[in-house]
Amino acid sequence: MKNIKYILLALISTFAIFSIQSCDVTDVTDVTLQLTIDFDPKFEDRSVPDSSIEVVNLEDYPEYNDNKDDIEDAEILHFNYSINDIKTSDNLPIDSIEFEKVTFYLIPTVTDGGNRIPGQRYKLGEFENLKVSDYYKTAKHIIEVGDDVGKLISEQIKETPYFVFVTEYSALKGENRDNYFDYIDAHVDMVIRVKTSE
Amino acid sequence: MKIIKTVLFLTALTLVLPSLMKAEFNEKGIFEISSDFSAFNSENFKGYTKPLFTTIGQGAQSNLFSVANYNDSYSIGLDISLSSTIIPGSQGTYNAMLPAAFGDTSIMDNAIYKNGQVIRNISGTVEQPTIYGGSSNAIYVVSPVAGGDPADSIYKTIGYNEGNNISTMASLPAIQLVFGLPTQTELRFRYLGAPIDEEMYNHIAVSANQQVDQWFDLFEKDDNMALAIHGSYQFMTLAETIDMNSWAAGVHFSKGFGDGLSVYTGIQLEDLGGTFNVARQNGYQEEFYISGTDELKPFNNVPTELQAQYVAHVAARRDTENSPFEEVRLLKPISFDIETFTNWRFTVGGAYEYGIMEFHLDIGYASQMFLNGGLRLRFKDWANNSEIEN
Numbered sequence: 001m002k003n004i005k006y007i008l009l010a011l012i013s014t015f016a017i018f019s020i021q022s023c024d025v026t027d028v029t030d031v032t033l034q035l036t037i038d039f040d041p042k043f044e045d046r047s048v049p050d051s052s053i054e055v056v057n058l059e060d061y062p063e064y065n066d067n068k069d070d071i072e073d074a075e076i077l078h079f080n081y082s083i084n085d086i087k088t089s090d091n092l093p094i095d096s097i098e099f100e101k102v103t104f105y106l107i108p109t110v111t112d113g114g115n116r117i118p119g120q121r122y123k124l125g126e127f128e129n130l131k132v133s134d135y136y137k138t139a140k141h142i143i144e145v146g147d148d149v150g151k152l153i154s155e156q157i158k159e160t161p162y163f164v165f166v167t168e169y170s171a172l173k174g175e176n177r178d179n180y181f182d183y184i185d186a187h188v189d190m191v192i193r194v195k196t197s198e
Numbered sequence: 199m200k201i202i203k204t205v206l207f208l209t210a211l212t213l214v215l216p217s218l219m220k221a222e223f224n225e226k227g228i229f230e231i232s233s234d235f236s237a238f239n240s241e242n243f244k245g246y247t248k249p250l251f252t253t254i255g256q257g258a259q260s261n262l263f264s265v266a267n268y269n270d271s272y273s274i275g276l277d278i279s280l281s282s283t284i285i286p287g288s289q290g291t292y293n294a295m296l297p298a299a300f301g302d303t304s305i306m307d308n309a310i311y312k313n314g315q316v317i318r319n320i321s322g323t324v325e326q327p328t329i330y331g332g333s334s335n336a337i338y339v340v341s342p343v344a345g346g347d348p349a350d351s352i353y354k355t356i357g358y359n360e361g362n363n364i365s366t367m368a369s370l371p372a373i374q375l376v377f378g379l380p381t382q383t384e385l386r387f388r389y390l391g392a393p394i395d396e397e398m399y400n401h402i403a404v405s406a407n408q409q410v411d412q413w414f415d416l417f418e419k420d421d422n423m424a425l426a427i428h429g430s431y432q433f434m435t436l437a438e439t440i441d442m443n444s445w446a447a448g449v450h451f452s453k454g455f456g457d458g459l460s461v462y463t464g465i466q467l468e469d470l471g472g473t474f475n476v477a478r479q480n481g482y483q484e485e486f487y488i489s490g491t492d493e494l495k496p497f498n499n500v501p502t503e504l505q506a507q508y509v510a511h512v513a514a515r516r517d518t519e520n521s522p523f524e525e526v527r528l529l530k531p532i533s534f535d536i537e538t539f540t541n542w543r544f545t546v547g548g549a550y551e552y553g554i555m556e557f558h559l560d561i562g563y564a565s566q567m568f569l570n571g572g573l574r575l576r577f578k579d580w581a582n583n584s585e586i587e588n
Binding site for chain 2 (some may be wrong): 031032033034035036038054062066077078082084137138139142144148187189191193
């Protein structure tokens with residue numbers, strides 16, 4: 001009999017612990033989405049080293065517009081950088097174009113009296129020895145953004161849908177280091193984790 | 199995401215008071231979501247929610263029995279119980295369907311970033327979290343790979359919904375009316391109904407327990423043992439959107455130890471099935487399309503009475519025209535057959551009877567392990583034509 005009582009006591013204790021720790025349906029209906037955005041940073045009529053600046057407006061994405069008032073947290077997880085097209089003034093073959101480094105930065109913005117004010121610049125990541133031919137229309141060059149920088153977007157996204165994405169091109173490797181580019185048509189796909197609460 | 203939340207809520211409503219649900223039903227009684235809902239197609243929503251339906255099914259078929267010794271008298275009572283399930287890690291992921299062209303390197307280059315690794319040109323299915331799982335993995339897509347403008351391509355980077363990192367899940371209290379019959383039979387009834395918008399959510403459950411050992415003289419009376427069979431049928435409906443039914447059948451055994459203490463065990467076969475159907479606003483109608491194709495008919499070829507809807511449908515398609523999933527692109531409904539992981543469960547527990555009360559607590563092994571506990575009150579018992587007051 002004692003054993004049975006112990007078994008029952010163990011069952012009761014286990015049940016109590018699990019009941020307390022159990023999630024309820026409000027947890028089930030929390031929604032965390034990976035919002036995918038894409039934009040085409042253009043570097044035009046300039047010599048390297050220099051940067052392209054792309055102002056990203058999240059209002060271009062219906063998922064953001066539908067939920068912007070309920071966003072609790074947001075975080076840039078990672079992004080893919082590829083090149084759609086490129087042309088130097090002296091028509092260098094693609095295979096011969098190699099940057100020492102391409103670095104990406106995020107500049108969160110805040111709104112003050114209707115004006116957008118860019119904040120500090122934060123490094124998202126970089127590729128070294130970037131051979132253009134390896135980056136031509138491919139999905140394989142993914143940069144994981146660190147938590148500290150990725151989460152910077154969380155607060156600003158509640159105030160303004162804009163952030164600035166900077167692509168900083170270094171000088172080229174080899175000869176023609178400060179080559180003039182008619183254009184570099186890049187493409188960036190970015191994944192942003194968005195959690196909402198109502 | 200409000201839409202996703204609403205759809206998930208709809209799915210979860212057998213676990214929560216349905217009156218909290220905010221839903222909009224169309225004139226056919228089908229829950230309708232806006233046309234720009236592109237997060238899921240039917241197949242992936244089915245995989246994402248299958249563990250939730252498993253919890254719903256297991257919750258519905260829990261607490262069907264306790265001690266197998268049923269009095270040979272009329273009785274009436276009430277049973278109130280709670281259950282909590284433990285979600286196994288294997289139900290934290292499902293194989294999400296990828297659009298058909300994925301893997302075709304003449305159309306696209308794709309890559310998934312998972313655990314710090316880049317895996318390229320995946321096709322078929324990809325592991326993603328269920329509603330109980332963790333982080334999802336977006337798939338990067340660059341298309342076309344030669345010529346053309348990426349903006350015109352329907353193949354773009356796609357994200358999947360994340361899970362909620364849930365390892366244990368409580369279900370709603372189950373309140374049952376319990377009737378005893380002199381044939382050593384016990385009948386149990388549950389009902390939960392609530393208005394949602396202008397429709398009614400109904401959950402009706404009927405179960406029966408029949409002691410059988412006395413028919414075969416299996417045990418001596420002094421053994422204080424009993425054997426019974428049980429069965430249950432339940433259905434849950436919400437207009438034309440949810441139509442679920444669940445059944446269970448099994449056998450259970452108990453042994454008493456005097457002083458009101460008993461232990462019991464049982465095994466049962468069970469299933470939950472049905473259909474889930476959600477329409478998209480200005481959604482797909484066969485009459486809008488050339489038979490057997492996804493090409494829209496010319497306006498003049500659409501029946502006159504449908505032309506206004508046709509125009510609205512064409513306009514609504516602009517929101518989803520870049521989805522890689524045909525179902526989403528054509529605004530077809532989210533519709534699937536409900537399935538669960540659970541078919542068998544083994545239960546073991548204990549009960550303590552004191553006066554009109556019986557406390558019972560059991561643990562079950564099924565695809566989701568569960569703990570179930572409750573209190574049964576027996577208000578009246580009529581035996582041998584004389585009323586017994588408890």
